[in-house]
Amino acid sequence: MRPAGAVVDVSNVCWSPRIPPLGRQVPLLSRLEAVRECWVRTYGTAAPLTLIGDRSLQHTLPPGDRHRLHESVRSGELRLVPYADPVLLALARDRGLHVISSDRFVDQRRDHPWIAGAADRFLSWTYDTADDTAGDPAGLRLAPSGIREVPEQDKSRQEEAKELSFAYRINVRDAAHRRVLRSAWRCTTPSCIEAMSSPDRLLTWPRLGGDGAVLCPSCRRPLEDIGPRGVTRVIVVADRAGGEIIRFPISENLALVIGRGRLPYGINLDARGLPFPRARARVSRQHVKLQMSGTARMPRLTAVDLASRNGTAIKRFGMPAERRLTSGEEVVVGDKDELLLGGAVLVRQSGHRFSSGLVLPELDDQGGSVTEGTDS
Numbered sequence: 001m002r003p004a005g006a007v008v009d010v011s012n013v014c015w016s017p018r019i020p021p022l023g024r025q026v027p028l029l030s031r032l033e034a035v036r037e038c039w040v041r042t043y044g045t046a047a048p049l050t051l052i053g054d055r056s057l058q059h060t061l062p063p064g065d066r067h068r069l070h071e072s073v074r075s076g077e078l079r080l081v082p083y084a085d086p087v088l089l090a091l092a093r094d095r096g097l098h099v100i101s102s103d104r105f106v107d108q109r110r111d112h113p114w115i116a117g118a119a120d121r122f123l124s125w126t127y128d129t130a131d132d133t134a135g136d137p138a139g140l141r142l143a144p145s146g147i148r149e150v151p152e153q154d155k156s157r158q159e160e161a162k163e164l165s166f167a168y169r170i171n172v173r174d175a176a177h178r179r180v181l182r183s184a185w186r187c188t189t190p191s192c193i194e195a196m197s198s199p200d201r202l203l204t205w206p207r208l209g210g211d212g213a214v215l216c217p218s219c220r221r222p223l224e225d226i227g228p229r230g231v232t233r234v235i236v237v238a239d240r241a242g243g244e245i246i247r248f249p250i251s252e253n254l255a256l257v258i259g260r261g262r263l264p265y266g267i268n269l270d271a272r273g274l275p276f277p278r279a280r281a282r283v284s285r286q287h288v289k290l291q292m293s294g295t296a297r298m299p300r301l302t303a304v305d306l307a308s309r310n311g312t313a314i315k316r317f318g319m320p321a322e323r324r325l326t327s328g329e330e331v332v333v334g335d336k337d338e339l340l341l342g343g344a345v346l347v348r349q350s351g352h353r354f355s356s357g358l359v360l361p362e363l364d365d366q367g368g369s370v371t372e373g374t375d376s
Helices: 010-015 029-043 063-074 084-095 112-121 150-169 177-184 193-197
Strands: 006-011 049-054 078-081 099-101 122-127 140-144 183-186 224-228 232-239 243-252 254-258 266-268 288-296 299-305 312-315 330-332 338-341 345-352
Touching: 006 010, 006 029, 006 084, 010 029, 010 049, 029 063, 029 140, 049 084, 063 078, 078 084, 084 099, 084 112, 099 177, 112 122, 177 183, 232 288, 243 254, 243 288, 299 312
Parallel strands: 006 049, 006 099, 049 078, 099 122, 254 266
Antiparallel strands: 122 140, 183 224, 232 243, 232 345, 254 288, 288 299, 299 330, 312 338, 338 345
């Protein structure tokens, strides 16, 4: 059956060293042309291609390719967006298109649950060198990319890797960047909101500058390294239906409060731009205190209800119902447990793991961990 057409992940194609010239780790428009020719050979011209790329391509392509890229954008042949994945997946979903990409889109699975059931619509590429050693694009073939269902924790790891990359310019595959994540940092700019809310240490991740400088994500000024971060977990705050509100790291020997309004050593759910205002309105000004302790192999996250107006409940993994905490009660929150604030806001640990003494998990191309002993 001839497909209705396909949407091409242009950046992913241009960067692929598995398309001639083989092995070159630079983005090239010739790879896009090779994929287009392969598609036409296989399906003909009646099945059109839609080209979507990341805007960063206009800065990373070689100079000659940049001119051709701009011509394609001006003619309407190709569209550049800040982040291509959600755009091309929405087009594929709504129009029944195939997707040409080597990406398995693990970080997009929550927003696009249809992906796992449409594996036959996701195509990657192979290159046959048995009869062709000259790098002729005619040796290129399209093949299923291998979409499969993935666990929730793997989705979380990929989501956070993408968030660190786009929001903080941190690449979890880069050893130098991982060292930044393993350190604790402090903003020393008195007028900065980060310094005012948490003068002893930054409660969020730092941002990397183009020269590798470690910067405050709010005021963009250099941060002070205050030593190893220690055992760290990432906390996800969401509305009860699962829509994410915010996520943040919490490290050992650090207690912080989740609430609404400016909080010393706290996470302000009234901060500008956060989604789900009706759910957040159920949270008290000082609702619950979280604290991380223990060791890298046996971390311990505890929670204490701070006499919140609408209450805090804990939902144990595998248990049918949540239990409401009494005011001042401390409970241990397991890896898969959830807190429910005011009956409307969920708080849980994510699948990402950072610590000062362990190697960060390497992710395979499906988003799963290939390093033992670092994840649960």
